[in-house]
Amino acid sequence: MKKALITGITGQDGAYLAELLLSKGYEVHGIKRRSSMFNTARVDHLYQDPHEKNVRFKMHFGDLSDSMNLTRIIQEVKPDEIYNLGAMSHVKVSFETPEYTGNIDGLGTLRVLEAVRLLKLSHKTRIYQASTSELYGKVQEVPQTENTPFYPRSPYGVAKLYAYWITVNYREAYGMYACNGILFNHESPIRGETFVTRKITRAAVRIALGMQEHVYLGNLDARRDWGHAKDYVEAMWLMLQQDKPDDFVIATGRTTSVRDLSIMAFSELGVEIKFKGKGLNEKGVVVSCSNADYRVIEGKEVVLVDPEYHRPTEVDILVGDAAKCRNELNWEPKYTLSELIKEMVEADLKLFQREKYLRDGGHETLDYNE
Ligand code: NDP
Ligand code: GDR
Numbered sequence: 001m002k003k004a005l006i007t008g009i010t011g012q013d014g015a016y017l018a019e020l021l022l023s024k025g026y027e028v029h030g031i032k033r034r035s036s037m038f039n040t041a042r043v044d045h046l047y048q049d050p051h052e053k054n055v056r057f058k059m060h061f062g063d064l065s066d067s068m069n070l071t072r073i074i075q076e077v078k079p080d081e082i083y084n085l086g087a088m089s090h091v092k093v094s095f096e097t098p099e100y101t102g103n104i105d106g107l108g109t110l111r112v113l114e115a116v117r118l119l120k121l122s123h124k125t126r127i128y129q130a131s132t133s134e135l136y137g138k139v140q141e142v143p144q145t146e147n148t149p150f151y152p153r154s155p156y157g158v159a160k161l162y163a164y165w166i167t168v169n170y171r172e173a174y175g176m177y178a179c180n181g182i183l184f185n186h187e188s189p190i191r192g193e194t195f196v197t198r199k200i201t202r203a204a205v206r207i208a209l210g211m212q213e214h215v216y217l218g219n220l221d222a223r224r225d226w227g228h229a230k231d232y233v234e235a236m237w238l239m240l241q242q243d244k245p246d247d248f249v250i251a252t253g254r255t256t257s258v259r260d261l262s263i264m265a266f267s268e269l270g271v272e273i274k275f276k277g278k279g280l281n282e283k284g285v286v287v288s289c290s291n292a293d294y295r296v297i298e299g300k301e302v303v304l305v306d307p308e309y310h311r312p313t314e315v316d317i318l319v320g321d322a323a324k325c326r327n328e329l330n331w332e333p334k335y336t337l338s339e340l341i342k343e344m345v346e347a348d349l350k351l352f353q354r355e356k357y358l359r360d361g362g363h364e365t366l367d368y369n370e
Contacts (some may be wrong), residue, residue: 006018006029007062008031009031009085012187014030015042018030022057027057029059029060029077030043038065049208052213067111083128087160091156102155105163106161108163111165113170122174126245128179128239129164137151138315144319146322171245179240184318185197185224189346196261197261199217200261202344202352204268205348208294208295209353219311220259222258223316223318225251227333228250243278249324267285269297270291271288272287273288283301284298284300284304324338
């Protein structure tokens with residue numbers, strides 16, 4: 001039985017990857033951070049009682065800032081594959097926490113690679129590094145390929161640039177099987193709530209249900225190549241099953257603006273919106289609503305712009321060319337963007353219909369802020 005160790009198992013990708021590897025018969029180990037509240041909601045359905053026999057899912061407390069902890073876990077588990085997904089993954093937040101981001105996203109990767117090297121596991125342990133389209137940053141070329149020059153535009157992107165190159169360096173210097181997956185944005189119903197797709201699908205649903213008036217967004221012109229996380233974790237696994245380690249772009253090849261994504265999300269609920277005005281005065285306004293149950297009337301301003309959400313330096317357009325991955329890994333995304341948005345809106349609708357039902361009935365919800 002193959003053993004995998006996932007850093008960042010409690011995140012979006014960690015949860016989908018853990019599911020995938022368990023379905024392939026792996027023993028899956030994950031590193032979770034100590035937190036003052038439970039932080040394992042995304043993987044709770046995979047939990048197995050450690051007192052049972054043949055447990056294939058195990059969690060270890062740890063942190064990418066802690067070399068000794070990482071080394072001990074890797075020594076204990078002796079994994080065949082390590083997926084280094086742990087990171088401070090929010091681009092905007094990285095401007096506020098640049099040193100921490102450098103430590104975790106940059107040096108954290110070094111700590112994992114160095115632990116494998118020092119433990120003399122290089123011959124056995126294959127490593128996947130969660131690299132990112134944020135490496136491309138300022139547009140040099142469209143679409144972006146494995147050969148497009150990097151020009152990161154945030155502390156996050158710069159930290160990931162270090163991680164990218166240290167992975168290449170350990171591969172070349174020590175013959176390690178270490179790969180960079182240069183993944184473009186990928187989303188799902190369990191995407192973190194402050195990334196723009198999920199922020200929009202949640203807000204659209206809450207506005208339709210009368211639980212929120214409007215949503216403030218930042219740069220509506222930004223264009224991203226959005227895919228489904230479920231598809232993308234398959235590509236991560238495939239990268240570690242090849243004869244030789246290499247780096248691959250994973251993308252859908254299509255790009256969409258934040259503005260158009262908002263229109264798509266509202267439209268999934270039968271709410272047609274149109275953008276009017278310019279710059280900070282631009283607004284998403286309701287044109288029509290085909291669902292009489294929803295509390296949105298024509299002319300309601302549902303999307304507003306707040307410069308607070310603008311970044312000091314922005315990445316204007318990302319669109320990836322995944323030809324190498326298609327040809328060498330035989331990987332193609334299965335989900336279209338509309339299918340992804342539909343799934344996310346439906347999941348948020350279920351979530352907030354339930355919450356509304358409880359609130360309207362005067363029941364307590366689990367919201368600690370109340
Ligand atoms: P998430 O933010 O959902 O998950 C990040 C994970 O990292 C969480 O499990 C988090 O733990 C963990 N983590 C954060 N800080 C530390 C730390 N100091 N030590 C150990 N673990 C830590 O990200 P995604 O799942 O979306 O992304 C996975 C990886 O892929 C990240 O490295 C991200 O930068 C990268 N990436 C993501 C893309 C995307 O579009 N989703 C695209 C390209 C790259 P906790 O739950 O406790 O916060
Ligand atoms: P990104 O994702 O920065 O691409 O990083 P995010 O969803 O945060 O932003 C995408 C684009 O939308 C614009 N935007 C807003 N973004 C947020 N979060 N909130 C807003 O209100 C808002 N309004 C407009 C942003 O400016 C940006 O242009 C994600 C992360 O998962 C990274 O970890 C990963 O490496 C990259 O994708 C690929």
